[in-house]
Amino acid sequence: MDELEQARQCASVMMAKDNASRSLGIDVEIPSPGSAVARMVVTETMLNGFAVCHGGYIFALADTAFAFACNAYDRLTLAAAANIDFLCSAYLGDQLVATAVERNRGGRMGVYDVRVTNQDDKEVAVFRGKSYATSKSLLADSPAT
Amino acid sequence: MDELEQARQCASVMMAKDNASRSLGIDVEIPSPGSAVARMVVTETMLNGFAVCHGGYIFALADTAFAFACNAYDRLTLAAAANIDFLCSAYLGDQLVATAVERNRGGRMGVYDVRVTNQDDKEVAVFRGKSYATSKSLLADSPAT
Amino acid sequence: MDELEQARQCASVMMAKDNASRSLGIDVEIPSPGSAVARMVVTETMLNGFAVCHGGYIFALADTAFAFACNAYDRLTLAAAANIDFLCSAYLGDQLVATAVERNRGGRMGVYDVRVTNQDDKEVAVFRGKSYATSKSLLADSPAT
Amino acid sequence: MDELEQARQCASVMMAKDNASRSLGIDVEIPSPGSAVARMVVTETMLNGFAVCHGGYIFALADTAFAFACNAYDRLTLAAAANIDFLCSAYLGDQLVATAVERNRGGRMGVYDVRVTNQDDKEVAVFRGKSYATSKSLLADSPAT
Numbered sequence: 001m002d003e004l005e006q007a008r009q010c011a012s013v014m015m016a017k018d019n020a021s022r023s024l025g026i027d028v029e030i031p032s033p034g035s036a037v038a039r040m041v042v043t044e045t046m047l048n049g050f051a052v053c054h055g056g057y058i059f060a061l062a063d064t065a066f067a068f069a070c071n072a073y074d075r076l077t078l079a080a081a082a083n084i085d086f087l088c089s090a091y092l093g094d095q096l097v098a099t100a101v102e103r104n105r106g107g108r109m110g111v112y113d114v115r116v117t118n119q120d121d122k123e124v125a126v127f128r129g130k131s132y133a134t135s136k137s138l139l140a141d142s143p144a145t
Numbered sequence: 146m147d148e149l150e151q152a153r154q155c156a157s158v159m160m161a162k163d164n165a166s167r168s169l170g171i172d173v174e175i176p177s178p179g180s181a182v183a184r185m186v187v188t189e190t191m192l193n194g195f196a197v198c199h200g201g202y203i204f205a206l207a208d209t210a211f212a213f214a215c216n217a218y219d220r221l222t223l224a225a226a227a228n229i230d231f232l233c234s235a236y237l238g239d240q241l242v243a244t245a246v247e248r249n250r251g252g253r254m255g256v257y258d259v260r261v262t263n264q265d266d267k268e269v270a271v272f273r274g275k276s277y278a279t280s281k282s283l284l285a286d287s288p289a290t
Numbered sequence: 291m292d293e294l295e296q297a298r299q300c301a302s303v304m305m306a307k308d309n310a311s312r313s314l315g316i317d318v319e320i321p322s323p324g325s326a327v328a329r330m331v332v333t334e335t336m337l338n339g340f341a342v343c344h345g346g347y348i349f350a351l352a353d354t355a356f357a358f359a360c361n362a363y364d365r366l367t368l369a370a371a372a373n374i375d376f377l378c379s380a381y382l383g384d385q386l387v388a389t390a391v392e393r394n395r396g397g398r399m400g401v402y403d404v405r406v407t408n409q410d411d412k413e414v415a416v417f418r419g420k421s422y423a424t425s426k427s428l429l430a431d432s433p434a435t
Numbered sequence: 436m437d438e439l440e441q442a443r444q445c446a447s448v449m450m451a452k453d454n455a456s457r458s459l460g461i462d463v464e465i466p467s468p469g470s471a472v473a474r475m476v477v478t479e480t481m482l483n484g485f486a487v488c489h490g491g492y493i494f495a496l497a498d499t500a501f502a503f504a505c506n507a508y509d510r511l512t513l514a515a516a517a518n519i520d521f522l523c524s525a526y527l528g529d530q531l532v533a534t535a536v537e538r539n540r541g542g543r544m545g546v547y548d549v550r551v552t553n554q555d556d557k558e559v560a561v562f563r564g565k566s567y568a569t570s571k572s573l574l575a576d577s578p579a580t
Contacts, residue, residue: 013194020199023190045168048212049158054165055224056205063200067193079200080544081565083228083373083518085401085420087394103416104377108543109515109567111375111416126393126401128418130375130516130565132544225399226420228373228518230546230565232539248561249522253398254370254422256520256561271538271546273563275371275420275520277399303484310489313480335458339448344455345514346495353490357483369490373518
């Protein structure tokens with residue numbers, strides 16, 4: 001199995017059980033090992049008291065892209081920390097895209113950068129996540145691979 | 146109107162229109178101006194592919210406490226940035242509490258610290274948010290106060 | 291005066307009084323408004339107890355690049371916050387380069403990304419800074435411009 | 436050897452070789468394992484172009500407190516990442532105190548909070564650091580303990 005196929009199998013295993021991402025309507029693609037693209041449309045239930053998308057949902061989209069990017073290597077990998085800068089608001093119906101790329105991976109830790117853009121390619125947020133790899137396999141523990 | 150009453154009126158105005166927080170079942174209290182306590186129970190739809198609460202929902206809870214804490218002064222105030230450290234996992238049925246306190250407020254910017262704990266008072270995450278105050282009133286723009 | 295010339299005059303005014311950057315041997319260039327390149331060689335006094343460059347000096351280099359990048363518009367602009375990820379160690383004699391670019395500027399706040407690399411073009415650290423612009427001029431307050 | 440004595444021996448070993456902290460005039464105390472107090476006076480060479488203490492030196496002080504706090508357990512532990520919020524300026528002659536406390540330690544990672552205050556007990560900065568423990572001993576590798 002080559003690296004890209006492994007990354008995509010890890011993503012399939014994760015997505016199959018990922019209620020959270022599916023219930024937000026998030027769709028994920030793996031262009032290459034260590035990267036991920038996640039898409040989400042802003043719905044009514046995501047709006048806060050100022051009629052813009054709650055920051056929690058923008059974070060959730062970025063965090064999902066990050067989680068799929070860092071789980072490409074068949075080692076169960078967790079988000080240890082993240083920071084996010086909100087650059088402009090997102091509105092009802094906006095089509096958001098979060099693109100995660102790997103900046104660094106060494107030892108058990110990794111650093112990933114995520115940009116969240118809207119349908120006009122404007123940056124809505126930038127996110128940087130730190131991951132921590134456990135020694136558990138993703139594919140071995142999965143029922144049917 | 147004293148400061149605490151003003152803070153609570155701001156919170157009422159925000160919550161009345163806050164689909165996002167309500168759809169997550171988040172309940173908010175304002176113990177004092179500049180602080181907020183938000184509560185949320187982890188549901189099935191919040192679980193990710195590892196059967197633990199998706200980080201996005203933990204962030205959303207912390208971010209909600211932060212938003213209500215920094216909007217106490219009748220100036221519409223936005224989240225500019227935040228960072229979060231995930232300290233332990235949250236599971237189905239966990240009763241999470243996010244407590245936001247003001248660290249600093251000067252000019253248009255503020256810094257708020259949020260702790261997220263579970264029903265055993267264990268720290269699930271620590272969050273630090275930066276706010277940016279606009280010159281818009283919250284209460285003046287609201288239909289009936 | 292065009293934008294690039296203004297950015298460079300702001301940098302000259304700052305550097306003339308900047309004991310800190312000069313005492314660290316930091317050299318700054320302004321390739322375009324909103325960006326800056328700062329260079330520093332790791333000296334004996336910068337080594338910590340593990341014989342690698344103290345993180346404070348790597349931060350100082352990145353912070354200097356950030357400060358010069360965000361002060362390009364003749365408004366005295368301060369660092370409000372920053373985060374840094376240390377990706378590999380820097381050693382005695384390493385020639386570090388910090389390159390700052392503007393990600394976003396809106397209202398009084400800005401977001402800047404800084405990469406710190408060594409002489410082998412390896413990433414030593416990534417830094418993200420938030421700036422806050424005051425209403426004070428840099429050039430008007432300076433004795434001879 | 437009890438835990439506090441071990442923490443203090445680790446600090447002695449580190450400080451003996453720490454040119455960086457000593458050249459900044461930083462003094463460190465270990466009140467308990469996992470915590471540290473670092474003190475520094477703002478000197479002429481620490482001033483930036485705005486006649487206030489360069490953020491890099493404030494970061495360096497906080498980072499030193501963090502490094503001594505997280506190296507209490509006789510495992511060589513590195514700073515993986517940090518974020519800092521600058522709350523007020525520090526001036527020539529200010530007596531800064533950085534107090535680091537452990538928020539969490541699990542697996543190889545730790546989270547530490549540092550407050551930097553001045554002689555009037557005003558908060559100059561808040562800092563949060565993430566540490567990564569290697570499997571190397573600090574005391575075993577040291578010539579005379």
